[in-house]
Amino acid sequence: MKRKAQEILVKQQEAARSNGLPFKLVIRGTDFAPVVVWSVILAALAAAYRSRFVQWLLAGGSAQPTGGKWVYDRSLGGRKVWVPDSGSFGGPTTATSLSEKAGRSRMDEEFERLSSFAAAARTGGDTSTSGAASGAAGTPTLPAWWDAPPVLYASASRKAACEADAGRIMSRLEIAKNRGEDYSLADIRALRKTCQEGHVTVKPKTVGGRDAIFRAAVEAAVAAAQARNFESLDEASPPRFIAGVAADLGMEDGRAVGIAVAVVASAVRARLLDAVTNIKLSRTDPEAMTEAVYALARLASLLEYLPALDAEAPQVDMVASSLRAASSVEERRYLFHLLAQLTEDKAALAARLLDFDPKLVIPEQQAALQAARAEQAELERFEAAAPGKEEPAKGEPATGLAGPSSSSSSSAGKDAGAV
Structure with missing residues (x-):
């Protein structure tokens, strides 16, 4: 029986050696080498868990915030972002x-x-x-x-x-x-x-x-x-x-200014397109001309109270290019004559928005305006000379919006003179 027991012990030792362990740890006839090996492995895993080494490896070697969830942010086009919990942040509230x-x-x-x-x-x-x-x-x-x-x-x-x-x-x-x-x-x-x-x-x-x-x-x-x-x-x-x-x-100041300029440019383009559309409609509907002037009045107010656009800004060229495809030169020229009267200090910007050279169209607009005022003053003097009429004060300026000069105006210009 003793001999058989020794043979069984030798076989167990040989089997343990065949499992890949390079050493034996026999105590009172029992090999404790596998127990020691597995204990060391479990201890290493526990230490790695405490140091979040496993999480670091899973995150690709970069720190990953914990205590949160993945969400889809619609403001970023549906991109998936990690949102940590409030408890993962330190500092004052x-x-x-x-x-x-x-x-x-x-x-x-x-x-x-x-x-x-x-x-x-x-x-x-x-x-x-x-x-x-x-x-x-x-x-x-x-x-x-x-x-x-x-x-x-x-x-x-x-x-x-x-x-x-x-x-x-x-x-x-x-x-x-x-x-x-x-x-x-x-x-x-x-x-x-x-x-x-x-x-x-x-x-x-x-x-x-x-x-x-x-x-x-x-x-x-x-x-x-x-x-x-x-x-x-x-x-x-x-x-x-x-x-x-x-x-x-x-x-950041630069980003805020950029967004503001873009929004203002979009509104300016919308008002100009409204005016162009109503000028086209005024050929069959005279009331549409009033809407065109109203759109230009809103545009003049925007340029006055929120002067975010500069004549040299790239957004101005974008507005001009869009109007170039949606209107004729005569329509845009007529819009300029009206808009330049509504906002005289922004005449150069108005010219650029309507795809014109300010150095060419501003003198023309001023000459047309002076001619219209002289014609209006002459008409008032003629009416004052009639019986029962009092002659207005000499040099009194004429009021109202004047259209382009007769030498370069279209039928829409005559309608706008009445408006």
């Missing part, structure tokens, strides 16, 4: 942290960086094409029409309360957008008021969401400028309202 409960993913930072590169590429590294000028050292400066709001003093308690309120308003804006609703102007106005009173800023969850909120504010300012009514902006001027919202959202 401010309006910024309240408004980004899910944090800021690396994809957002890359998007912001690439968008900045794209903006620099579009402007050739010079922000003057979008309304800003460049400083002596190449640093972009704000355009003259940009009206930054004043900084108000706020106590520490007031600042903390405004931070919390601003965070809640921002969350409400983002939740409404996720439901498919448009950004509420009332919420944007409340955010503007809260941030100004407490001198705080908020940070939306995504760069795309931030730009969309700012674009909605610019569109509201454009509508108020065209209507010459600033009640919807809490009686703030359109440039100040735009600059204030950009500061509330923590936007």
Whole structure:
């Protein structure tokens, strides 16, 4: 029996050696080598789990935020982004942290960086094409029409309360957008008021969401400028309202100016197309000419109260090229004669928008205007000379909008003279 037991022990040892273990650890006839090997393996796995080494390997060797989820951001075109939980962020609870409960993913930072590169590429590294000028050292400066709001003093308690309120308003804006609703102007106005009173800023969850909120504010300012009514902006001027919202959202100045100029250019193009369409309709419907003049009046108000477009800006050339395909030279020439009277200080910009050389058409427009005024004055003197009429004061200027001179006007010009 003893011999058989020794043979069995030898066979077990040979079997253990055949399993690939290069050593034996026999204690009282039992080989503990496999136990030791598996214990070491389990201990290494436990240590790797504690150091998150496995997660680091699965993430491709880069840090990955934990405690969150993957979501699809509609403002980024449906791109999938990682949204960490609020517990994974340290530091004090401010309006910024309240408004980004899910944090800021690396994809957002890359998007912001690439968008900045794209903006620099579009402007050739010079922000003057979008309304800003460049400083002596190449640093972009704000355009003259940009009206930054004043900084108000706020106590520490007031600042903390405004931070919390601003965070809640921002969350409400983002939740409404996720439901498919448009950004509420009332919420944007409340955010503007809260941030100004407490001198705080908020940070939306995504760069795309931030730009969309700012674009909605610019569109509201454009509508108020065209209507010459600033009640919807809490009686703030359109440039100040735009600059204030950009500061509330923590936007870069160059990007905010670029978005504002693009929105204004789109509105200018829409008003000019309205005027062209109504001029075409006036051939059969005389009332359409009134709508054309009304569209130009709204355009003149926009250029006066929100002068974001510069005559040398690339957006002006884009507007002119679109009008070139939708109207004739005579129609655009007639629009220029009317628009130059509505906004005399913007005559050069009006010429560029309508695809004309200001050096050629402005003298022509001035000569036509003087001829129309002289003709009107002569007509008034003739009527005053009739029985029962009093002659007006000598040198009294004529009123109303004058069309182009008779030597270069079309039938639409005669109709507009009556308007």
